[in-house]
Amino acid sequence: MTRTPAYLPIPSSSALAAVHENTPLVQSLTNHVTVELVANVLISAGATPAMVDIVGEAGPFAAIASAVHINIGTPHAEQRQAMLEAARAASEAATPWVLDPVAVGSLPVRTPLAAELLEFCPTIIRGNASEILALAGVGAGGRGVDAADEVEDAEVAARSLARRTGGAVAVSGPVDMIVDQDRTVRISGGHVLLTKITGGGCALGGFMAAFAAVHADPFEAAAAASDVYGQAAERAAHVAAGPGEFRSRLLDSLAALTPEQLRAQETAA
Template sequence: MPPTSADHTAFAAQALARVRAHSPLVQCLTNSVVTGFTANVLLALGASPAMVDIPGEAGPFAEVASGVLVNLGTPHAEQRSAMIEAAQAAGSAGTAWVLDPVAVGALPVRTALARELLELRPTVVRGNASEIIALAGAGGGGRGVDSSDGVEEAEETARRLADETGGVVAVSGPVDLVTDGTRTARIANGDALLTRVTGGGCALGAVMAAYAAVDEDRFASTVAAVTAYTVAAELAAKQASGPGSFAVAFLDALAALRESDIVGRAAVS
C-alpha cells in the first residue's frame, strides 16, 4: 500500500526528533548570497553547518560529513571545481547529497555544471518547476531564480529525472511535490513570505541534506524535510509583519518546532 497522509505526517514528526538527536553535519557548497541564512537555518533546526567549499578540502570533508548540499547560485570557478570534487567524494563514501540547480537553463556555465553534477547521481534534486524542467533538458529555464512554470507542469519531468538518477526530485511551489519516480507526495503547507526572503529555497536544500543523513528512505526524509520547513514558515508568518520580521521569526519557529506542530498542521497527500 502507498503511504497515507497520516503515514507521512507521523514520519515527519519522528524525523524531526532524529535530526535533533543526531545533529547531522551538513557540508554546504552554496551561494554567497545565502550562506549565513543557510547556516542559521541548520543551527535552528538542530543540525550542524559547515561551509567547506574550496578544492582540496571539499572532497575530504564530504567523506566525513553527514550530508552535502551543492547549490549553484553563484558558481565561481574555484567553487565549481570544489562542487565536482565534493559530489564525487560523497558518491564514493555513500554520503547523501542534494543538488540545487539554481537558475539553470538560460545561463550556460551553471547549466553545463548542473548536467555534469547530475551524472554523479545526486541523492535529491531540489528546484522550482522551471529549474527541474530545464535540468532535464525539456525547457529553457525560468526568469532568473523565479519559476515561469507551475509545479504540475514539472511533475512528469520530475518523475523521469528521479528514474534516471535513482534518487528523489523535489519541486518547490505553492504546493510542493516530491517524487522518487514511483511514489509521489504533495505538501500544501507554507506561506508566501518564504518567497520574499533571500535564501528561503536554498536553505531548504540544506535541510533536505540533514534529513537524508538520518534516514535511509530518502523519499520519506525529503517529504519530512519539506513538511517541517513549511510548517515552520506558517507558524512564523503568524508572528511577522513583513519579510524582515518573518526571517527572524522563521529561525525562531524552526528552533521551537515541535512534533505536535507537525502532527497538527501537516497537509501532505
C-alpha cells in the first residue's frame, strides 16, 4: 500500500493494537442491507458490535457505548428518530460517533435527516465525494449510492464540514482523502472488489467508529482505520476468485491482520 505523504499521523499498528486491547463497544444504526457485514467487520477487527436502533434504546445506549456509527442508507421512520436520539445522546455524553450520509442530495427524506444529524457534530463523517459535496450544500448527490464526483473535487467541501463539526471528514474512493480543519492525508490502497459487494463502505464507517473509540484524535483515527481496512482488502483480494469469496476473505483478513505485521511493514518503510 502506498501513501501520500509516505507516513500516517499515527502508526496503524498502534491504532489496531488499541482496538484489540480495549474491545470497544460500537453501537451501529445502519441500513438493513448491510447490517450483518458491518457487525462482522467489527467483530473481525476486535470490536464488539451492538445494533441498537430503536427509539427508547438508541439514546441510552449511545451514552454508554464506546462509539456510535450512524448510516442513513435505509432510513425508515422509527430508525430516523432513533438516529437523532443516538446522535443527541452521543453529543451530550461526548461519545465519539461517525456519520455516513448515504445517498444524500436530491432524495427528500434522507437529505434533511443528514442535515439534522450534522447539527450534533459527528466526530468523523465518512462518505463518497458526491455525498460529502451534497452534505456541505454544494452538490446534488451522486447516482444513488455511487459517486458522480472525484475525491479531489470534494476537498474544499470536506474541509468546510470539518471546520463546522470540529472533527474529521473521510472521502472514500480509489484514493481515500481524510481531512480536518488543518491537515490532509491521502491513502491509496484497498481494492476495486470493495465496490462489487454491498456494504464495503458502510463497514468502513463502523470500522472508523471502533478506531475513534480508542484514539482521541478523529483525523488520526480515521486515517489509521482507512489504512488498516485497505490493507485487509488488498490481502483478501489476492486470494479471492470474485466478489462472493472476497466478502468472506475480507473478514478473514481483518481477523488475521495483527499489529505486529503492520509494525514490521512500518519499520521497513
